[in-house]
Amino acid sequence: MDIALSKEDRAFAEKLRGFFAEEVPADIRARLARGEHPTKDEVVTCQRILNAHGLAVPHWPVEWGGQNWTPLQRHLWSEEIALAHVPMPISFNTAMVGPVIANFGTDAQKQRFLPPTANADIWWCQGFSEPNAGSDLAALKTSAVRDGAHYVVNGQKIWTTLAQYADWIFCLVRTDPTVKKQQGISFLLVDLSAPGVTVRPIRLIDGSHEVNEVFFDNVRVPADQLVGEENRGWDYAKFLLGNERTGVAGVGLIKTRIARIKRLAGQAAAHGRPLVDDPLFRARLTRLEVETTALEMSVLRVLAREGRVGPGKPDPVSSVLKIKGSELQQEATELLVHVLGPAALAYRETADMPDRFAPLPEGALDALPTYFNWRKASIYSGSNEIQRGIIAKAILKF
Amino acid sequence: MELEYTDEQRLLSDTIDDLLEKQYDPNTRLRLLDREPGWSRELWARYAELGLLGLPFDEAYGGAGRGPAELAVVLESFGRALVLEPYVASVVLGAQLVARAGSPEQKAAILPRVAAGDLLLAFAHTEAAARWSSTDLGTVAVRVDGGWTVTGQKIAVLGGDSADKVVVSAKTPDGEIGLFLVEGAALRRAPYAFQDGLRGADLLLRSAPAEPLGSTLAAADAMASVLDSAIAVLCAEAVGAMERMLWLTVEYLKTRVQFGQPLGANQALQHRAADMFVALEQARSMALLARLALGGDDVGERRRTVRAAKIQVDLSARHIGQEAVQLHGGIGMTWEYPVGHYLKRTAVIARTFGDLDELLESVGTEGGLISAS
Numbered sequence: 080m081d082i083a084l085s086k087e088d089r090a091f092a093e094k095l096r097g098f099f100a101e102e103v104p105a106d107i108r109a110r111l112a113r114g115e116h117p118t119k120d121e122v123v124t125c126q127r128i129l130n131a132h133g134l135a136v137p138h139w140p141v142e143w144g145g146q147n148w149t150p151l152q153r154h155l156w157s158e159e160i161a162l163a164h165v166p167m168p169i170s171f172n173t174a175m176v177g178p179v180i181a182n183f184g185t186d187a188q189k190q191r192f193l194p195p196t197a198n199a200d201i202w203w204c205q206g207f208s209e210p211n212a213g214s215d216l217a218a219l220k221t222s223a224v225r226d227g228a229h230y231v232v233n234g235q236k237i238w239t240t241l242a243q244y245a246d247w248i249f250c251l252v253r254t255d256p257t258v259k260k261q262q263g264i265s266f267l268l269v270d271l272s273a274p275g276v277t278v279r280p281i282r283l284i285d286g287s288h289e290v291n292e293v294f295f296d297n298v299r300v301p302a303d304q305l306v307g308e309e310n311r312g313w314d315y316a317k318f319l320l321g322n323e324r325t326g327v328a329g330v331g332l333i334k335t336r337i338a339r340i341k342r343l344a345g346q347a348a349a350h351g352r353p354l355v356d357d358p359l360f361r362a363r364l365t366r367l368e369v370e371t372t373a374l375e376m377s378v379l380r381v382l383a384r385e386g387r388v389g390p391g392k393p394d395p396v397s398s399v400l401k402i403k404g405s406e407l408q409q410e411a412t413e414l415l416v417h418v419l420g421p422a423a424l425a426y427r428e429t430a431d432m433p434d435r436f437a438p439l440p441e442g443a444l445d446a447l448p449t450y451f452n453w454r455k456a457s458i459y460s461g462s463n464e465i466q467r468g469i470i471a472k473a474i475l476k477f
Numbered sequence: 478m479e480l481e482y483t484d485e486q487r488l489l490s491d492t493i494d495d496l497l498e499k500q501y502d503p504n505t506r507l508r509l510l511d512r513e514p515g516w517s518r519e520l521w522a523r524y525a526e527l528g529l530l531g532l533p534f535d536e537a538y539g540g541a542g543r544g545p546a547e548l549a550v551v552l553e554s555f556g557r558a559l560v561l562e563p564y565v566a567s568v569v570l571g572a573q574l575v576a577r578a579g580s581p582e583q584k585a586a587i588l589p590r591v592a593a594g595d596l597l598l599a600f601a602h603t604e605a606a607a608r609w610s611s612t613d614l615g616t617v618a619v620r621v622d623g624g625w626t627v628t629g630q631k632i633a634v635l636g637g638d639s640a641d642k643v644v645v646s647a648k649t650p651d652g653e654i655g656l657f658l659v660e661g662a663a664l665r666r667a668p669y670a671f672q673d674g675l676r677g678a679d680l681l682l683r684s685a686p687a688e689p690l691g692s693t694l695a696a697a698d699a700m701a702s703v704l705d706s707a708i709a710v711l712c713a714e715a716v717g718a719m720e721r722m723l724w725l726t727v728e729y730l731k732t733r734v735q736f737g738q739p740l741g742a743n744q745a746l747q748h749r750a751a752d753m754f755v756a757l758e759q760a761r762s763m764a765l766l767a768r769l770a771l772g773g774d775d776v777g778e779r780r781r782t783v784r785a786a787k788i789q790v791d792l793s794a795r796h797i798g799q800e801a802v803q804l805h806g807g808i809g810m811t812w813e814y815p816v817g818h819y820l821k822r823t824a825v826i827a828r829t830f831g832d833l834d835e836l837l838e839s840v841g842t843e844g845g846l847i848s849a850s
Contacts, residue, residue: 334847368785402755403755470751475741
């Protein structure tokens, strides 16, 4: 794969690799390499280390900690973070609300929010989806009514990822119910500790607490927490979603999953030989590797075009990256389940076993839960059906 | 790193597309199919004028001194038009083997004539009992009176029907794989059209007088390198064919009206067209990687990468080809409509130089593409 990169780009990636190995605590990286999730504190710790070295928000404007990198360099940065098993900086902070504030916020908002957002002193969550506004996001109903120096917010958000960790939420709210649905939406920042905000957990099929409902009951939000102009929120949301066109492929994540599959399949025995030497298994694995490499090349092609002509209109190839990326991420979780065999079946809280029992094989705890959990990937960020609609519209031009 | 065509490559591609658009419409192609020799000598002369037949050879031998990457540019355009001329047989395989393994005298005698369009070559390698193995050859070379003869039977020899000289792979007395030049007159041929319309033959060699290519009898490396480049250019050709199949399908969905609306107004069909686009982009990405791999200097990586590319290309082409016919309905099944001919070409490509299982096995046993650490 390196043949698709220039010598300079490879050196750039190697330098980052060296930095992550040196500066990010080895125990955290080892845990992630075994398929465990980082704790809140570990995410914050690692983001602060990156931020101290200018590596938490490289894609932000330079005056706010950005690095003026090429699109390809930004891609290599996120790849190397994944490959080094470093917890990703909080994407709600760095990839979502940060760039919106940096581009559309007032100077006072930038001063107030950008430094703590880059340093994970504030943990943000995203208030977009509602019970009746999923794929049809612009149908959202949570209202914000101006009352003097405040907006009064009423309504409900759902699927709010890690709201239980969050200090603030950035919301799309309806400020004008009388106009076309996209035109009456505003982008509002809300302190989750404000009176009237309630966060309620949603338990997912793998048993995890990852997403929440957030309720707003007459929450008074200072008007200086509106970003940009009133009723222009849909434009900012599109900017936010269009910002990360290649990251959604998750190539680094898939590669780390494949690496783990290969490592564990080398240890797992099947019919008197390592599973990795079983021709049927190997064919399945190889096909996954091939499709992942194709995905990586598709990412590099999009980046090359972006580097040449600048970020332009939505490109149907971005939808290709979302569809194929999510499918291959999912396939990798399934292949790991296959490697574990019967050891994957028990639902366990911990890997600890009673005395004299053999220790559980690595992956026994997380393989099936991750497979179940990752069904989300083809649903979130614009479901794969929405993406197919985007592609069809682009090629059929109806 | 250059991930899109250079300006020069773009010019080359546009020139060929322009020529083929004028001279290779589907009806012209259908007429060529049914008439001997099954392709156009006039166009072959045109390719020679454009420098396509000498593209990868040194200028000293009448070539244009371009790399194998340019062959991929040519073949992607050829794939869009489903070109029938024996370009892969003569230029990509035969002449590149001579260029890679031949002596200076052999190159001087052969390459300028290939470039001028006066000499046709083919590579006789595949055998019935060996599937796609490079090494399990039943054909043997024997030394006789200071010269050599070759004995054996080869199948599915692309361009084997019309080649003036054939490069034959054979086991040498040392057990090496050697490459030998055999005159067309010294062969017995059973000529036919492949399922996709391209012409070829099975060849019988019975103590056929043969001349070793170059001075060393161990030609496995040269052969491997040319086969890798042939795999990469077939990937490009398949991408051209897939692109055209998607284009035909999209046009059909937009224009064919049933139940009072275009077929493409149905979401079930829109999503299937979208999945064809996904498959095409993945194939295009891997064909590009294969093209880049030809320029690399790690032989093992080159070998793995071009085979990996063909896995993706063959998977995508099967999906796109089957869906293209299905979404056309009955018209897609007819001989006179082009889409089925693209399906046939890509189905043959998927069984040339290794099928899916063979390629998966090869890439898998060589460690795959993604590191375990």
